[in-house]
Amino acid sequence: MISLPFAAVGEENIIKKISGSAEIKARLSALGFAVGATVKIVSAPAETYIVTVRDSRVALTKELAQAIFVKPLPTAKKARGFFLFRKRENQVAANCSAEAGYPKTLKNAAIGEVVTVKKLNGEGAIKRRIMDMGITKGTQLVIRKVAPLGDPIEINVRGYELSLRKEDAEKIEVE
Numbered sequence: 001m002i003s004l005p006f007a008a009v010g011e012e013n014i015i016k017k018i019s020g021s022a023e024i025k026a027r028l029s030a031l032g033f034a035v036g037a038t039v040k041i042v043s044a045p046a047e048t049y050i051v052t053v054r055d056s057r058v059a060l061t062k063e064l065a066q067a068i069f070v071k072p073l074p075t076a077k078k079a080r081g082f083f084l085f086r087k088r089e090n091q092v093a094a095n096c097s098a099e100a101g102y103p104k105t106l107k108n109a110a111i112g113e114v115v116t117v118k119k120l121n122g123e124g125a126i127k128r129r130i131m132d133m134g135i136t137k138g139t140q141l142v143i144r145k146v147a148p149l150g151d152p153i154e155i156n157v158r159g160y161e162l163s164l165r166k167e168d169a170e171k172i173e174v175e
Contacts, residue, residue, distance in 0.1 A: 001016050001017065001069050001070070001071050002069065002070060002071075003065070003066050003068070003069055003070075004039065004041070004049065004051070004060075004065045004066070004068040004069070004070055005044070005049065005062065005065045005066055007041055007070055007072065008041070008072075009041045009042070009043065009044060010040065010041070010042075011040065011041070011072055011073070012038050012039075012040045012072075012073040013038065013039050013040065013070035013071060013072050013073060014036065014037070014038055014039075014070060014071050014073060015033060015034065015035050015036065015037050015038075015039055015068060015069070015070055016035065016069050016070060016071050017035065017068075017069040018033060018034075018035065018067055018068055018069070019067050019069065020067035024063070024064060024067050025067075027064065028064060028067065028068065030149055030150050031053070031058050031060075031148060031149060031150070032053050032054040032056060032058070032146065032148070032150065033053055033068060037053055037054060038053070038073065039051055039052065039053045039068070039070060040052050040053075042057065047061065047062050048060065048061060048062070049061075049062070049065045051065075054110075054111055054146060055111050055145065055146075056145075056146065056147070056148045057148070058148050103118075103119075103173045104173065104174055104175065105169065105170045105171070105172060105173055105174065106141065106143075106153065106155070106164070106169040106170070106172040106174050107150075107153070107166055107169040107170040109141075109143045109174060110143065111143050111144070111145065111146060112142075112143065113142075113143050114140060114141070114142050115140070115141050115143070115174035115175065116138060116139070116140050116141075116174060116175055117135055117136065117137055117138060117139045117140075117141065117172060117173070117174055118137070118173045118174055118175045119137065119172075119173040120135070120136075120137065120171065120172060120173070121171045121172075121173060122171040126168070126171065127171075129168075130168060130171065130172065133157070133162055133164075134157050134158045134160075134162075135157055135162075135172060139157060139158065140157075141155045141156065141157050141174070142155060142156040142157075143155055144156055144161065150166055151165055151166040152164055152165055152166070153165075153166065153169050
């Protein structure tokens with residue numbers, strides 16, 4: 001296990017541990033860095049690192065990059081397919097809220113995952129606005145993209161693309 005700045009540029013790695021203060025951990029989590037996710041350094045100019053994680057490009061300071069500990073992806077598993085690890089990454093994201101005892105929300109769903117709306121939380125105008133967008137109980141949603149800081153989330157609902165704020169996405173329980 002090595003710190004992210006010591007990983008080779010262009011090589012895929014699996015995040016094994018995130019260390020540092022609670023503030024650093026929260027910032028990295030908001031950017032999409034989680035144990036089990038794949039990360040790749042695209043470039044490392046001066047004191048910043050450009051990396052890809054969860055289909056997004058993110059710029060990290062040296063301090064944040066040093067808090068991420070990774071293990072290089074074995075070459076034999078790379079040949080078998082990237083989707084093996086993408087599936088694992090999706091499972092980690094999906095199970096994180098269930099393990100904590102919270103219902104799974106759209107905010108916690110992984111990129112590429114197909115979910116079904118279970119319940120709409122919220123009251124009044126907020127709930128009505130979500131329903132007006134076509135998100136109702138039983139509707140299938142596909143998570144397309146998540147912005148680098150997690151806000152907004154792009155989904156496919158009823159054949160069209162829709163971007164939702166994080167605060168709206170956490171009001172939508174899914175399964």
